[in-house]
Amino acid sequence: MTPSEQQQQKQQQKQQQTEQNHSPEQRPPMTKSVVATEDPGAADVTAEDQKRAAACNGSKPHGVSDDVPSADTQRESERDIKSASPLDEVLHVEPPRKAAKQHPAMSPPPYVHHFDTWSLVNQLQDGGFTKGQAIEAMKGVRGLLAQNLSVAQDSLVSKSDVENESYLFRAACSELGQEIRNNRRLQDEQIRQQRTHLQHEVDILTQSLNQEASTLNDNVRGMFNDRKMAVREEQKNAESAVQQINYKISTSLGSDSKSEIEGVRWILIRRSAMGIFFMAMLTLATVRYATYVSNERNKEAHRRKEEQQLLRREAGKRDHTSAADAAAILAAN
Secondary structure (H helix, E strand, C coil), X not given: CCHHHHHHXXXXXXXXHHHHXXXXXXXXXXXXXXHHHCCHHHHHHHHHHHHHHHHHHCCCCCCCCCCCCCHHHHHHHHHHHHHCCHHHHHHXXXXXXXCCCCCCCCCCCCCCCCCCHXXXXXXXXXXXXXXXXXXXXXXXXXXXXXXXXXXXXXXXXXXXXXXXXXXHHHHHHHXXXXXXXXXXXXXXXXXXXXXXXXXXXXXXXXXXXHHHHHHHHHHHHHHHHHHHHHHHHHHHXXXXXXXXXXXXXXXXXHHHHHHHHHHHHHHHHHHHHHHHHXXXXXXXXXXXXXXXXHHHHHHXXXXXXXXXXXXXXXXXXCCCCCHHHHHHHHHHC
């Protein structure tokens, strides 16, 4: 007899003892005959469901003790799990050990399968399926779950691989960071050396420039002093020449100006005398013309006055009536 058959037989015995110990109200509707019709995986699921239900109700199934299993039992169970399919490995996972009695909010939840076969069969029966149909549907769901679990196990990456990759990545990152720091340190050292070299060259150039500037300053200062002395000599020569020219101008202008001033003075005296004579003659002519004009005006006024007197005298002798008045006077006469 293989180990899997021995385990199935043990589970069937546990199932029979559990059914005998349960009352009629608490006995599950799936009987031993139903379990017998299922395959060995279904019996395993039923036994695990009963254990979980007993753990939830606070009681333990018959034949299940709280003692820790022995080493031989653990080895046999591990050997059976390794020889079974992936679904059997999932279904044969041991339930969590009974923890100390704590507050419901603080106590960890009991171990839960991926789905409850017993509840699924009951729900399918409540929905109108027969017992056989419900069991077959449960088997199909379990097969799909086993297939998907195998695909997931094949496709997913293990935690050890992830840890190894992360460790390698962190090691590579640390190595890269160390290399970058070393390169940066080397670059900083090279830049520092270049800076010191450039600073040394700059100091040398500064010293040479200062020396050249000092020499140029001395040369320019000497040239400036020489030019200043030459300019002073030129200024002295120009001042002496100007003084000579001033003396010559003063002497020549003094003699010439005296003669010219005398001639101009006589000319001015002559012209002033002629102007005075001309003004006197003009004044006399103006006076005589004014007297003549005043005499003429007096004569004209005297003549007009005489004419007015003559007109007054002849005014009484003349007939000043109009022609119409004269005709009227004649008609009246």
